[in-house]
Amino acid sequence: MEEDDDCPELVPILDNKGPTSKIPVTIITGYLGAGKTTLLNYILTEQHNKRIAVILNEFGEGSALEKSLAVSQAGELYEEWLELRNGCLCCSVKDNGLKAIENLMEKKGKFDYILLETTGLADPGAVASMFWVDAELGSDVYLDGVVTVIDAKYGMQHLTEKKPEGLMNEAARQIALADLLMINKVDLVTVEELTQLRETVKSINGLVRILETQRSKVDLSQVLDLHSFDITDGVRLAEKLKLVKSTQPHLDKSILTVTFEVPGSISEDRLNDFIQNLLWEKTFKNKAGLAMHVIRLKGILCVQGKLRRMILQGVHELYELDETPETWVDGEPRVNRLVFIGRNLDEDILRKEFIATVSNGEGGEK
Ligand SMILES: Nc1nc2c(ncn2[C@@H]2O[C@H](COP(=O)(O)OP(=O)(O)OP(=O)(O)O)[C@@H](O)[C@H]2O)c(=O)[nH]1
Numbered sequence: 604m605e606e607d608d609d610c611p612e613l614v615p616i617l618d619n620k621g622p623t624s625k626i627p628v629t630i631i632t633g634y635l636g637a638g639k640t641t642l643l644n645y646i647l648t649e650q651h652n653k654r655i656a657v658i659l660n661e662f663g664e665g666s667a668l669e670k671s672l673a674v675s676q677a678g679e680l681y682e683e684w685l686e687l688r689n690g691c692l693c694c695s696v697k698d699n700g701l702k703a704i705e706n707l708m709e710k711k712g713k714f715d716y717i718l719l720e721t722t723g724l725a726d727p728g729a730v731a732s733m734f735w736v737d738a739e740l741g742s743d744v745y746l747d748g749v750v751t752v753i754d755a756k757y758g759m760q761h762l763t764e765k766k767p768e769g770l771m772n773e774a775a776r777q778i779a780l781a782d783l784l785m786i787n788k789v790d791l792v793t794v795e796e797l798t799q800l801r802e803t804v805k806s807i808n809g810l811v812r813i814l815e816t817q818r819s820k821v822d823l824s825q826v827l828d829l830h831s832f833d834i835t836d837g838v839r840l841a842e843k844l845k846l847v848k849s850t851q852p853h854l855d856k857s858i859l860t861v862t863f864e865v866p867g868s869i870s871e872d873r874l875n876d877f878i879q880n881l882l883w884e885k886t887f888k889n890k891a892g893l894a895m896h897v898i899r900l901k902g903i904l905c906v907q908g909k910l911r912r913m914i915l916q917g918v919h920e921l922y923e924l925d926e927t928p929e930t931w932v933d934g935e936p937r938v939n940r941l942v943f944i945g946r947n948l949d950e951d952i953l954r955k956e957f958i959a960t961v962s963n964g965e966g967g968e969k
């Protein structure tokens with residue numbers, strides 16, 4: 604530095620706040636009757652500092668194609684009707700939902716937060732992907748996190764429901780995608796039942812934070828502003844990923860979590876090859892010969908030629924690889940840590956495939 608005075612060093616603010624900042628969207632999902640609407644109502648009545656818009660995707664079969672968009676501010680509710688052409692949120696919210704949000708913002712001023720409740724049978728991954736892509740395209744909103752509400756009493760039953768060959772259990776998929784999981788209606792179960800459900804849920808998603816609730820009552824700071832898809836906070840994610848362990852299946856053909864750490868720095872091109880083979884081509888198979896299917900993916904990586912840690916985020920077939928603000932410190936061991944949640948995953952095979960792909964050619968294993 605040339606100047607040597609008392610001026611404090613300027614630190615760039617990556618998470619820009621202020622009037623132009625983007626609005627977080629939290630997706631609230633969970634099986635039929637788990638307590639999603641109860642959670643929304645709780646948030647709307649408890650939260651008085653934020654202007655919250657709520658999008659509901661509840662509809663009776665083949666009935667109303669109009670959805671209400673409710674906005675609360677200090678207990679006051681405003682409503683706007685959304686016209687959903689085919690009742691399918693992921694196909695129509697893009698044109699209509701975001702449009703309605705914009706219309707409402709024009710009329711009522713900006714919101715601070717958007718909550719979106721999906722139907723009990725929806726794949727939150729499709730909705731999450733949409734908001735994630737949209738943020739990339741310069742939309743006013745960004746995806747903050749997926750909150751899954753699970754029924755303490757019937758959750759286990761939903762998880763063990765047999766699905767026709769090839770179809771994924773929706774309840775399990777909703778858990779796999781969750782950044783925060785609320786086991787609700789704890790008043791209806793015994794301690795043993797609760798423990799069993801908690802263990803099953805953890806066996807699916809080894810990354811998720813679990814809260815136990817009654818009437819969806821929860822400390823809002825634990826639900827909102829999770830920043831689960833942000834690419835800036837590498838330190839927090841690295842610490843979190845270190846604590847994750849691979850899980851064992853509890854249920855037949857279940858979704859589970861696999862994690863591993865591989866030392867060394869890797870080539871970015873080969874890393875992309877690995878991710879694309881896994882997410883797009885689905886070339887990796889487990890011992891039974893079934894293709895691995897990843898639902899959620901996170902990683903902190905050491906990439907050749909990059910001074911900073913790289914962060915990897917993925918949902919279904921979408922992924923994003925980006926630099927964090929944190930540089931690798933001298934003498935610190937260079938490691939790549941990855942966490943995968945999905946179906947037919949095998950830790951040994953996936954690790955071997957990773958090493959084989961990223962170290963194929965020069966460099967690589969020590
Ligand atoms: N006993 C008990 N009942 C609850 C609890 N939380 C919610 N309920 C009830 O469970 C029912 C379903 O709750 P909702 O909030 O409508 O569930 P939902 O997930 O929005 O349901 P769908 O939108 O139909 O999928 C309601 O009758 C709630 O009053 C709880 O903690 N304990």
Ligand SMILES: [Zn+2]
Binds near residue numbers: 691693729
């Ligand atoms: Zn759709």
